[in-house]
Amino acid sequence: MAIAAPHHPAPQSGPRTAGPSAGYDHLRALEAESLHIMREVVAEFERPVMLYSIGKDSSVLLRLAQKAFYPGPIPFPLLHVDTTYKFREMIEFRDNYVKEIGARLIVHTNTEAIADGTQPFLVGTQRCCGALKTKSLLDALEAGGFDAAFGGARRDEERSRAKERIFSLRDASGQWDPKNQRPELWQLLNSRIHHGESIRVFPLSNWTEIDVWSYIHAESIPVVPLYFAREREVVVRGESLISLEQPFVPLLPGERPQRITCRMRSLGCSPCTGAVRSEADTVPKIIEELIATKNSERQLRVIDHDQDGSMELKKREGYF
Amino acid sequence: MPGLLRICTAGSVDDGKSTLIGRLLYDSRSVYEDQVHSVQKASRNRTAGPIDFSLFTDGLKAEREQGITIDVAYRYFATARRKFILADTPGHEQYTRNMATGASTADLAILLVDARNGVRVQSRRHAHIARLLGIKDYVLAVNKMDLVEFDRTVFEDVVEEFDRILPDANLHAIPLSALHGDNVITRSERTPWFEGASLLEFLETVEVERTALSRPFRLPVQLVMRPDQDFRGYAGQIVSGSVAPGDLVTVWPSGRASRVKRIVTWDGDLSIAHAGMSVTLTLEDEIDISRGDLIAIGDIEVGQRFKAEVVWMDERPLDPGRVYLMKHTTRTVTAEVDHGLVLNQIGSVTISTTRPIVFDRYAENRGTGSFILIDRSTNFTAGAGMITDPIRERSPIVTKPSAAERLARIARGAPTEAEAIAGVKKALEDLLS
């Protein structure tokens, strides 16, 4: 296996410090488990697809897919739900990388909603996500007739995800019912679904954010440059830094653009994804920063804070 | 052993499990500050002091409103020494199903008891399930020691009783106060009589019995890889043992033998591969192999009838008149069970399958000894099984019903006519394939 020892010095810490566990053995175990999950899906479903969000988790998923089906090609297409509010660097990265590894990409946009002027600062984040992400995703899955969709979600991301299954069952309208989920024992995944139902598959269920970065480092996996710190033009809004690289962020009264050295911890739509002040411009520095930092990555996503338990509501409706 | 440790927890309601796990996560700095803030905010409505640790582990909204957890939740924490995956199973009436789920992938179980109550019926039941699922290593967490003045004899009485319940296990007992943190992360001064490590120190250093590595080689075939005419590989995750190029292997159920030619991975060919790894094998000879076959070294059981312990997880009881789907390794067959079980019941049953399966006893091999039963009308994962013994037929013709009899039985067992037709059609296809 190509998981090499890390090049950066291991953190000098006692047993009480959170961090990557000594050595990288556990990454091999996580990788093998993810490969197993992907192969089961390809063996037992008719039309799988991979939801490709361009973020770090998607980058890891793609590498795992390359490994799972080697020496063959990735046997399913990638689906990117493009809200048109993504960062320019994300789209560039997507197009180059997908071409480089020879994957098939489907891009889907809810053009009707865009034409109607849907954007977060006009209709609010909830309605915007509903139209451009959730509805768009469900439409694209239906149009493609996909019965299994891989996603990069992890159980450590958010409290409501801790109970998510590896195979998450969705009814005919793409919705998730917490009461209708099946127990998962051993490595035995139940692939039986009724006509019209589908599953979301989460091969990274047992990975944490630090595992993802450690794997990206160990495997030299390319990621979007937005993750790395550099000076960017932003506006400080509450606790987040909102990038002004794109024209759709209106300034509020009293706000003024500033140049701040920062990076993105998770990538979403540019108006709704805050950056963090950071000097971490390499993967090892990002890992060190994560060990030292105390905030979860979703804190900076405006959308998760609409409402208590808001991720869970979105999930029920079909977003992830 | 470094790397990953998978843990499951068991305890009755109010023994303090949420508090203990919350404290482990909090003190190992595995909860984030924003989560701490939201928990502090929520704690103000309660009476549990400045931080109610149990709130870190609460999950879904509906459950939060009812104040109970009803499903297995997975938690992750890491120290400089090890990464942990903790399956948190709630201690209320669904616990059999949930605990079996959590224990199925665990290396070690934490059994929690309230020092004031000692060993109760539920504690015995938890221990029984964990043992049934094959767990050999246990932490007996005797909690709420602060409420019994950290009395050594209270602790020792509980330990003694557990030694009797789990006689052949590796049992490590720790006196704790989850609420105050005694012996959770560091050793407490209030238990000077206790010589052992704190809970976290123990978890970081325990060497669990991982038998899969020392068992004979088993690889259930997940996919046959044929990217071009020249390559034919068999992809799967090694369930046990190890394999190297040149090894003589047998492909089951056909029984054909060949030698391993290459172990192919994206990272290059390997000279040896072990249990747990996902690989692709190529063989020296052209043998007809498909998904569901098993590539193995050494003796193995092949048969259509066996005894098993089954945990029933569905509201709809197990009906011996119906036909279920049985998923075992990567093979799915139809199966009948000789008697019924109800939700959360565990029973010894005899199972007959339409096509042969290739297996080991669960006690010897978790990967090739476990299976799930799927309800064919709801598709629910209704049962979880562990094979205890093969039943070797003296003359298979005597016990096996004729094809016509079987079809009639499938038709009778189906809940609706449409399903009867579908079932018979499927069975016919199975017969003819």
Ligand SMILES: Nc1nc2c(ncn2[C@@H]2O[C@H](COP(=O)(O)OP(=O)(O)O)[C@@H](O)[C@H]2O)c(=O)[nH]1
């Ligand atoms: N005195 C004392 N109370 C505890 C201890 N651990 C938990 N508790 C309390 O026992 C109650 C039940 O705890 P909880 O963690 O919710 O139990 P669970 O139902 O097992 O998850 C709560 O009021 C806790 O504050 C302990 O070690 N000592």
